[in-house]
Amino acid sequence: MTALSTENSSSDCKSALLKLAPVEAVLFDVDGTLCDSDPLHYFAFREMLQEIGFNGGVPIDEEFFIQNIAGKHNDDIARALFPDDYERGLKFTDDKEAYFRRLVVEQLKPIDGLSKLVKWITDYGLKRAAVTNAPRANAELMISMLGLTEFFQAIIVGSECEHAKPHPAPYLKGLEAIGASKEHTFIFEDSPSGIRAGVAAGMPVIGLSTRNPEHLLMKENPAFLIKDYEDSKLWAVLEELEKENGVRTKADAA
Structure with a gap:
């Protein structure tokens, strides 16, 4: 990537969020x-x-x-894995989620920098919601393990909406839940x-x-990608928001 294209990309990143001000x-x-x-x-x-002999017993790859x-x-x-037995597919995914929750308790780790971002959002008094296709039991467990139960003002679950992601319904319901x-x-x-759902919801x-893979994510037109x-790149944009008064502090909002 040339210096010019990098500069243009940085400018695009900023404008995507600055237009949201405040x-x-x-x-x-x-x-x-x-x-x-x-x-x-x-x-x-x-x-x-592998235990049930899916794909001839050959483990699935990434x-x-x-x-x-x-x-x-x-x-x-469930439909994709068990096209001829949807009910079996649903039972399988339920059992898999129970197994996943046992793994979460032992091994879950936050994305690097999450606590820093949470502090920034809290300091500026921004509203926040979690919007997920995960079962509610999974979502609440992960959020609790990350110490974010009090941080989120709402948890929106795809199965509790008219449509799950990639439909925009969950994100639109999230906005409604927090009055944003x-x-x-x-x-x-x-x-x-998920990116497709958010973009379709107009954000x-x-x-x-x-x-x-980044090429798959970019096909859905995110504002930009971060590691x-x-x-x-993220913090350059957030700092620009601060300079341009693109976010309101608690004192400003009071």
Whole structure:
């Protein structure tokens, strides 16, 4: 990438969020966005599918996981993995989630820089909600393990909406739950389907290249991509928001 294209990219990153001023809310996905949970999902699916002889007993690889499972709702996963026995697929995904929750208690880790971002959001008094395709039991457990139960003002679950992601319904419901406007809200997401949902809901999405390939994420038109919450690209934009009074402090909002 040339110096000019890098400069243009940086300018685009800033304008995507500065147009939201004054920013009033931030929406987060959970899996892969708050925490690096995809390896735990992958492990659980791989082990359990191998146990039942899926794919002739050959373990699924990460490419299969990304293409068919990551970021998708369990209803869609059940249909994809068990096209001839949907009910069996639903039972399998329920059992897999129970296994995943046991792994979470032992191994869950936050995305690097999450605590720094949480402090920034809290200091500026921004509204916030978690919007996820994960089952509520999973989402609440992960949020609790990360110490964010009090941070989020609402948790929106795809299965409790008219449609799950990649439909925009969960993000629109998230806005409604916290009383925020899409004209002043941005989103953090890590999956192609999640980015698609946020963009369709009319908000800029900052994509995290936690596990999914960048070329797949970019196809869904995020505002820009970051590696994690320590990424200098993110903080350059947030600092610009501060300089331009693009966020309101608690004192300003009072």
